Amino acid sequence: MLELSRLEISRRTFVGGVGVGALAGLLAACGGTGTAPGVGTGIRWWDHFGGLQDQHKVWAAEQAKKLGLPVEYTYNEPGRATEALQLANQSEQLPDVYSNIVGLPLPALVDSGWVSPIELSDEALARLPEGTLVEGISMLDGVVYGLPVMSDRQYWACTWYNSEIAGSVGFEPPRSYDELRTALRAIADDGRFAPMTLALGASERMRDQADDLAQSGGFPGWQGLRYDTGEYAYDDDAYVNVIELLKEISDNGWLLPGTNSFQVPDARGRWAAGSVGFAIDGPWAPGGVRALNEAHLPKMATSGQLTPEGEDLVITRGAPAPVWFVAGNTKHADEVNLLLESFTQDDYQALLAEAMDQPPLNLDVVADADVIEPYAWLVEDYKKRVFRAPQPQVRNPAANEALAFVMPAAPHLGDIIQGYLGGDLTDLRAELVKLSDTANQNLDQAIDKAGAAGAKVSRDDWAFTDWQRGVDYAY
Structure with missing residues (x-):
């Protein structure tokens, strides 16, 4: 794939x-x-x-x-x-x-x-x-x-569902958090199918999907970094709401048993077997499913990416x-x-x-x-x-010199999600504040190193105060 x-x-x-x-x-x-x-x-x-x-x-x-x-x-x-x-x-x-x-x-x-x-x-x-x-x-x-x-x-946290299960159980394609809850509850009450699976064992994948869902939930940036201020803010409500939704799904028993340890092929394979209602996956899911169980392709359906109240989806991506x-x-x-x-x-x-x-x-x-x-x-x-x-780095190519020195924050967002859903972490927002602080410190240190090496770059290069959501940015 x-x-x-x-x-x-x-x-x-x-x-x-x-x-x-x-x-x-x-x-x-x-x-x-x-x-x-x-x-x-x-x-x-x-x-x-x-x-x-x-x-x-x-x-x-x-x-x-x-x-x-x-x-x-x-x-x-x-x-x-x-x-x-x-x-x-x-x-x-x-x-x-x-x-x-x-x-x-x-x-x-x-x-x-x-x-x-x-x-x-x-x-x-x-x-x-x-x-x-x-x-x-x-x-x-x-x-x-x-x-x-x-x-x-493109966006990566697509809501994929089994159209045959949807027809059998009777639920509408979900666009909001509540509509997803309703569909998962309907499948659970029906009892014939597992409501959902995720690649919870793949912390990097969970990180990527949470980043996407937070952005569609209103976070004014991506991967924790605000476009307008140039500051990391993983503790934003949009991130908290996404992770709390995942926690609720897990606590309600709506995940296929074993999901906590599933890597991407495990989760995709279980969903492609045909007895699970929902999976969150990217646009590449059909190609992956075809390699695992081509017979499942006609049953694949998607409602796009969730927003909290079913608002129009707005996604922002770099060049x-x-x-x-x-x-x-x-x-x-x-x-x-x-x-x-x-x-x-x-x-x-x-x-x-x-x-x-x-x-x-x-x-x-x-x-x-x-x-x-x-x-x-x-x-x-x-x-x-x-x-x-x-x-x-588009506004100031010298920013690339700083990006080369950025150390990834650890534990990262996906690690925190795993720990919170598994019960090892209890204060979600506090952990997200720590992550934001570490990411900001790492970026500051990288900029300092690049500056010491002669690059003309500052933290101001990361702040785009004129950015508007839902508009292609022009420099």
Whole structure:
């Protein structure tokens, strides 16, 4: 499955370009600046998109014929992909094309020689939706270094339900917290099915879903960071209300037994077996379900993402981050650029759509693609509900220097959710205050380190006082 969050840091960096800590150590492990092309006479292409392995093998063969040059495609399991790239760099065999899984800010990749410029033809550029290539995210000083091919317009905490169970028990597609409670209670009272399952054992997944639900619940930011003030505020009522809803669902016995330890494949597999009413999952759920139990696809239905009172959903996301990079010292720059241009074509974008995983950059191709109706409905909903967020590294590219030093707060939000639902933590808001304080301190320290290294960056770069919810941000 294409789903990037199987290496959880990747999903959080993929949409929005958020930096990660321990940059210096990772670059050192990667062998510094000494990148070089790999062995062989053709293009070497690596990625970590499991759901696209078969399609990418076919695509590589087709492009090889067009380019007159072998294209060797290799899939690396997400949990091992970063290490594989590090080792390849150390041995001066970095692949010519590779997927964005290293997790480093773009300036660090450029400075360390990991990537080289991408030159796209006018035809390829014209195929990209407006606002795809953004300074500080996919470009530096007007030069393209990374190619996005998947959409930034999406949300991840989709309410998926079994349409057959809905018809048998008799409940309406829930849009609010109360409507979900009513549906879960109806399933429990019926007694034939389990009301719900979640990937509660996957703390990173619970973190991501709570971040999304808090935003749709009115939090003026994402991943705990307020857009308007630039301050972390996990203790906002929107976060408390989401976690209390999950606690109520758990305490009422509405979760399938064993849910507390379920990882993503466990929860998805149990739901795909057909005897569970609800699951919270991303747009990639149909692709995952198809791999587990294709017979369940016709039973899949979604009502989008919950809001507290059924209000209109408003989601905000950063600019699309790069999916593809070119090795800093490739010997096949011209042919590699042509390969990358092929990823902007409608037939490749349709290939992404039909995987029913991460939505393609060109959302319009989904309408004519071979996908189930709920997936197509979600994509249309994304077009209406998702707006462009402000990002400090877009307004001031030097913010990337600070993002490279940010250490993740621990325990993170998902850990707190697990502890609260399991009874190990009792004062939820106090724990969220601690998380906010730690995250703010970590960001301040990162900014100080970047400043000491010469970057012109301050905490003010994170505050967008003119941001308005439900409007694409313009700098």
